[in-house]
Amino acid sequence: MTHLRKPWWRDRIVGGSLATLAMLLLLSGVVGFVWLPSAQNDARFKGILDAICGAAGIPRGWLADAVPPLPTPRHVSTVVLTPDTLSHDAPGSIGRGGTLALKCTMCHGLRGVSTSETPSLAGQQSASIYKQLRDYQTGARSSAVMEPLVKDLSDQDLKDLAMFYGSLPREPARDLGNAPDIVAFGSPTRNIAACGSCHGGMTSKLGAPWLDAQPRAYLRTQLLAFSHGTRRNDTSAQMRNVAANMTPQEIEQAVEYYGSGR
């Protein structure tokens, strides 16, 4: 029993194994955190501390000496949309928006359903309405009618309007089963996602409006403006990228499908 009285770590086999394991760990650490990172062709992995921090994934700037970014032109959308942008609104927001909306009824209809070539707003995504209103205010989107109307409104006013129109009943969405290919499938080989993958039907995306039952003339004008690059308030060219690849026939098919019955 004498060999059991020794503490376990002094046992030759146990102690030897532990020592070997510790050396292996150290060796692997040196390989993974110092040797291999230092072998990369990147100044920021050179030196022991840099190599260890880089391999451990410490966040830092990886492009120190690049030419400075170009200034942002004035007519670019500055709206920041997150899922929370419109969700923390004060109580009464919809009511205040309803009062402010009295100025809008002439074109957008008494209850947000337009009878002219202006878009219907009833049940529209609040985030989309807010973004467009802000863009009219900053000049990122231009309209001789809308710009003066929103010029003096506060940010909260815009949010209230967006909440009000978002709360109104929306026209029922159409069945995608009858949709033309451009709406239901897009054209993946030509870099065109289906309209329905952002604008409802399949899925929706924050900031992308519903298009169902919008006036045909409005839809056509906006799609053409995106495809010609004359409307540029889509963040990072999101919609211009798509519209620029669409053929005139596809634009017409999408307009026909989404356009209201009038």
Added chain:
Amino acid sequence: MPQPASESPSHSDVAARAERRWAIVMLGIIALLVAMVVFTGLHWAMMPPSRVETVDPATLQLSGEFTEANLGSAVEPDGSVTVRIVGQQYSFTPQCIVVPAGTPVTFRVTSADVIHGLMIMGTNINSMIEPGFISTFKTTFDKPGDHQMPCHEFCGTGHQAMWANVKVVEPSAFTQLADHARRLTCDL
């Protein structure tokens, strides 16, 4: 008093020898694995880059290097090229990326919404594009040519339509382009 069989010295010697052999085999396996990591890391550049850098995905368009005006290829003072790309549902901006052959190129890519991916076909360039992080990777294209650059990380219902073109041109042609614009793309 007779000893129990398991405590006889000859038996514990046998156990010790067996354990030592096991330990040597295990050590050998670990050493082999580490050696494989070293080999692939040094010769195949399989070491994960680990260039962690954060960015706010909601405000990319406002300031910093991912504003719309700053996307595309920029020529650096040392002659290398930095390409900045934003991935979003369901396209890359710019949609046509132009770079010179035989020149060090640094890609800086981020996402404005969900996780995307990027691979340049015919090369070993392959990276995830995560919102909140900037993916940085360096390469040199050895010859001119056209490559497709699909998103290879399922990003939503329009994923299959998300791809861009990478056009590698002669350095002289690139220089000519660079005389006319400070950020280059081959978008139509």
